[in-house]
Amino acid sequence: MADLNELAELLFPDVTKTIADLEKEYPARNLPEGAEVTRFAPSPTGFLHTGSLFTALIGYTIAKQSGGVFYFRLEDTDTKRTIAGSADELISQLAVFGIKHDEGYFPNGDEGKYGPYQQSKRRDIYRTVIKELIRRGRAYPDFCTTEDLEKIRAFQEANKILPGYYGVYARDRNLSVDEQIARVKAGTPWVIRYKSQGDHDKKTFFEDAIRGRIDLQDNDVDVVILKSDGLPTYHFAHVCDDHFMHSTLITRGEEWIPSTPIHLDMFRALGWEAPRYAHLPVIMKLDHGNKRKLSKRKDPEAAVSYFLETGYPPEALLVYLMSIANSNFEEWSIENKELSIKNFTFSLKKMSLDGALFDGDKLNYFSKEIIAIDPVDSILKKVTDWSEQYDKVLHEKIMANPAYFRKILNIEKERAHPRKDYAKYSDIEPLTRFFFEKDYAEIVKNGLPFNERYSKEFLSSLLKDFADKMIYGVDESTWWNSVKEIAGAHGFALSNKEYKANPENFSGSVSDAAEILRIALTGGKESPNLHEIIEILTEEVVKNRLRALA
């Protein structure tokens, strides 16, 4: 009679190593007490998802603040979904957010002693472990075709039985070794399934680092661990890799909670100590009154690239995500304005348990704040770099005269409470058009929104006086006095109070006069400080604009 060894040899003839060999190759890390080894383990299936950034940020933060290691592992076992180049894209986007891994996969090759860090290159490791599992009778070849599986499933559904490959429905679970060998030899395609020893009627539990004790039904499904393409499924790869790479804490989305018993079951079977788990809440979006996961298809905010393209400072997104992760972060950052996010002590215990709704308003708030307090030269550089890639029109304007644009960005900036009108860099160009002659001409052509109560002649003489009599190159109050004087000469009340007391005596209040000046110069009723605008435009340009309208 054939035995399991023979089967193992037949299945994996080229595997000569043992688990013990692997243990020697990947010895325990020499890290101080309390140091956490975390990882970011994405599938290279597209661009960086906002939820992934969130997960990465948390893993990174925990590793850093515990003096541990944060590594990057590429989970590229689903060859059908793999998109070439996306791994490198993921890494470069993470880098934009300052999240850099200490070891793992890098575009120019692996760094670290626990590699390869790309699952498609770890076939031998998986096969070594699986071969041993076969020998121990803890895994077996399954010869079911897709149709066979479908039949089983259909039967279960029709009879309202829990679907899955388990117990009596695990067709090939109890094949004799002889039979297995015969089928393999006959060339029947196979996959390897883990032979679960779990009892569906029993419960298991684990201590989640965020949620505390979680009770679950024991797993009794014989999950496939090695696919027909020779690559492992997530379940097995996770157990194997996180063991040999010595992860101490797994941060992953809460969608993994239900499959944790599978993982725990395998760790037990292999005699390995399982890592701790932290199942993170997922960022949600309100859709027709219902919460759902941020979706790459439907929500632009799901792709990190969206924020980069729109021109949010990366720091803003990070701060926003951290405020979701630990709500006390906001209070902390208000009290520690000069400190960066890196100084904040993050705590898994303080994470909320259900998924937060993505809140664009709040992101905008943080972003405005960050842009506003960023010194001019710093923001000038950032906007210049950003526009070079994402906003050609703006970029041309900046490059034509950086010093001029610097002045524009500096409006009402160097003060205790700086202006906050830009939530993102893409807000800048539309709001600053009137500073440029070409755009200004366009604005005038489209018509200026002067109040209709003022006649053309009235406007004309007022504007002419503004052009001729306004004082330039002086401080704000001197300038303002000259404006008031001109307004007064045209019948405007010098204060709102005065005007309101006897509106019939005046053409309007100074505010109205200022509005006319503002519209003439900027084309709109709303703008930043007029005095600063005038000084930036220069006396010459202001006079030209006013005279052209007069």
Place this chain on the structure above:
RNA sequence: GGUCCUAUGGAGAAGCGGCUUAACUCAGUGCCCUCUCAAGGCACCAUUCACGGGUUCGAAUCCCGUUAGGAUCACCA
């Protein structure tokens, strides 16, 4: 459908049996400041913690049930 997770205002949330007629932040509203806007200042915005029971002198906080939302049941991760 089974199992699990979650449940405090429009959003993020603090709260861990009496200090809470529920902190803080965003949004919203009002007033003030003011040449407009942005900002800033000051107020307002849950008498109530999904609902129903129970425990207790006392519950948002503990227990039970219900409801709702989410996740998961692949040779995808």
